[in-house]
Amino acid sequence: xxxxxxxxxxxxxxxxxxVDASAIANxxxxxxxxxxxxxxxxxxVNRRLLATYVGTGILSLCIISLGEWQFFMGSIMLISMxxxxxxxxxxxxxxxxxxxxxxxxxxxxxxxxxxxxMAKFLxxxxxxxxxxxxxxxxxxxxxxITPLPDGLFAFTLLICVLIAVNHCICWSVTMATExxxxxxxxxxxxxxxLNPALYFLARSPDIGRHNLDANVVWTTTATQVLVCEIxxxxxxxxxxxxxxxxxxxxx
Amino acid sequence: xxxxxxxxxxxxxxxxxxxxxLDLTLPTGQVMGLVGVNGAGKSxxxxxxxxxxxxxxxxxDVLGYRLPEQQVFAKENIGYAAEDMRLYGTENLRWHMHFxxxxxxxxxxxxxxxxxxxxxxxxxxxxxxxxxxxxxKASLILLLARRPRLVILDEPTTGLDPVSRYEVLGxxxxxxxxxxxxxxxxxxxxxxVEQLSDSITFLHKGKTLAYQDKETYIEGWRxxxxxxxxxxxxxxxxxxxLKSNGSLHEIKIRNFDDAMIARLTEQGLQVSxxxxxxxxxxxxxxxxxxxxx
Numbered sequence: 353x354x355x356x357x358x359x360x361x362x363x364x365x366x367x368x369x370x371v372d373a374s375a376i377a378n379x380x381x382x383x384x385x386x387x388x389x390x391x392x393x394x395x396x397v398n399r400r401l402l403a404t405y406v407g408t409g410i411l412s413l414c415i416i417s418l419g420e421w422q423f424f425m426g427s428i429m430l431i432s433m434x435x436x437x438x439x440x441x442x443x444x445x446x447x448x449x450x451x452x453x454x455x456x457x458x459x460x461x462x463x464x465x466x467x468x469x470m471a472k473f474l475x476x477x478x479x480x481x482x483x484x485x486x487x488x489x490x491x492x493x494x495x496x497i498t499p500l501p502d503g504l505f506a507f508t509l510l511i512c513v514l515i516a517v518n519h520c521i522c523w524s525v526t527m528a529t530e531x532x533x534x535x536x537x538x539x540x541x542x543x544x545x546l547n548p549a550l551y552f553l554a555r556s557p558d559i560g561r562h563n564l565d566a567n568v569v570w571t572t573t574a575t576q577v578l579v580c581e582i583x584x585x586x587x588x589x590x591x592x593x594x595x596x597x598x599x600x601x602x603x
Numbered sequence: 604x605x606x607x608x609x610x611x612x613x614x615x616x617x618x619x620x621x622x623x624x625l626d627l628t629l630p631t632g633q634v635m636g637l638v639g640v641n642g643a644g645k646s647x648x649x650x651x652x653x654x655x656x657x658x659x660x661x662x663x664d665v666l667g668y669r670l671p672e673q674q675v676f677a678k679e680n681i682g683y684a685a686e687d688m689r690l691y692g693t694e695n696l697r698w699h700m701h702f703x704x705x706x707x708x709x710x711x712x713x714x715x716x717x718x719x720x721x722x723x724x725x726x727x728x729x730x731x732x733x734x735x736x737x738x739x740k741a742s743l744i745l746l747l748a749r750r751p752r753l754v755i756l757d758e759p760t761t762g763l764d765p766v767s768r769y770e771v772l773g774x775x776x777x778x779x780x781x782x783x784x785x786x787x788x789x790x791x792x793x794x795x796v797e798q799l800s801d802s803i804t805f806l807h808k809g810k811t812l813a814y815q816d817k818e819t820y821i822e823g824w825r826x827x828x829x830x831x832x833x834x835x836x837x838x839x840x841x842x843x844x845l846k847s848n849g850s851l852h853e854i855k856i857r858n859f860d861d862a863m864i865a866r867l868t869e870q871g872l873q874v875s876x877x878x879x880x881x882x883x884x885x886x887x888x889x890x891x892x893x894x895x896x
Binding site for chain 2: 383385386389393396397452453454456457459460461462463464467600601602603
């Protein structure tokens with residue numbers, strides 16, 4: 353099946369190649385069939401990478417409930433996999449595309465800078481949030497099913513969403529600057545800030561204090577933190593996409 | 604017949620480069636060679652044609668579409684390959700062919716298989732293992748099999764071994780038989796331009812030195828060998844280069860006509876030989892003339 357819209361150029365009576373102005377006017381602003389193909393392309397090119405991160409993430413969850421040192425090792429592994437998965441796929445789909453000059457190949461396709469921005473938005477979000485959701489669901493299941501205290505749920509969910517916020521910050525910065533150096537600096541900075549965030553959430557009387565409770569405890573503070581995190585994600589994505597799609601040209 | 608490409612007074616400024624009021628027209632079905640030294644502006648012109656960059660002033664129309672605003676429409680009918688363009692190294696050529704086929708309805712699978720055989724390419728091999736020549740051939744398969752109305756090639760033969768170059772040029776010559784397909788290509792190799800193109804655009808430091816059909820352009824140049832002593836400073840229009848070794852002189856002249864022989868004789872010289880020039884000789888003479896000025 354070929355989803356692309358038929359060409360708008362027709363031959364007129366004289367045999368000249370005439371441009372069909374009405375077709376131009378009626379065409380949607382975004383070339384969605386090609387955007388879909390670009391998203392699929394990124395998914396396909398990164399499939400092994402994602403499988404490796406998800407597989408290792410699941411492995412970390414398998415050991416997390418086996419004992420104390422296994423809990424610390426498993427939780428660090430899980431966080432590392434989530435952070436690494438986001439950063440690695442940003443590096444492959446955006447930074448390497450520029451460095452290894454495959455971007456020229458993409459730009460030769462019938463896409464505008466707005467189409468490209470939309471394709472990168474969709475692919476990076478799908479590539480991150482699909483495996484991320486899998487890991488969050490698996491982590492929730494492990495907390496609720498195994499002897500681990502159910503009270504860990506709120507803390508774990510907020511940390512996982514915070515990692516998603518960091519991923520969105522990295523994506524926004526990479527889309528805006530398109531430079532490897534800035535991407536690396538922001539990535540390192542955010543990773544450094546993850547530890548204080550873990551500390552403050554763990555020390556919070558309304559969140560971390562319930563970590564060892566036998567039942568799930570969801571407080572107003574947890575809701576406020578979650579809403580702030582989701583709001584940050586939405587603002588980052590919408591803002592970056594809006595500014596990026598206003599570009600008329602690639603360079 | 605509509606023009607495939609129309610540049611009207613196009614300017615583009617970079618910190619170290621200025622494309623200066625470029626006018627360019629490529630009629631449908633014609634082949635244009637862009638010639639120039641590194642930094643002449645060839646890639647800038649090709650990027651403008653692809654809508655990848657925006658002109659500071661002037662207008663760019665490609666296949667009847669205004670660029671960069673309508674680049675998506677234009678690119679549906681353009682095949683573009685650049686010497687430094689890379690494919691996805693972890694995937695093979697077959698995957699790339701399916702990918703392009705899913706985007707371009709005009710993809711011709713039979714022609715794609717024909718090109719695979721002609722270029723002796725293994726479509727199942729991962730592209731990261733390709734040599735430079737194989738990469739160029741793979742890019743050409745991906746762009747030619749989509750049967751574009753306009754082919755844009757940035758240095759297609761640079762770095763190719765003689766056999767690959769022969770194969771690539773042969774296939775390009777083949778596709779040029781289609782009268783509705785237009786081609787613009789840049790090259791350092793004036794031989795390639797001489798072999799393939801109908802017209803030549805000579806760029807130097809963002810300015811057009813010449814923009815003419817190939818035959819007329821080359822026909823206008825001569826290398827004149829003569830001897831004797833000038834009885835006055837050489838006064839001849841169109842002299843691009845004069846080299847003297849004692850009483851022997853080599854003069855390279857543009858817009859040559861037979862009356863010039865008589866004028867050289869009048870100035871005390873004996874003309875021993877008048878030769879046609881190759882595009883390469885013309886290219887070098889023109890660039891050196893500008894450097895001297």
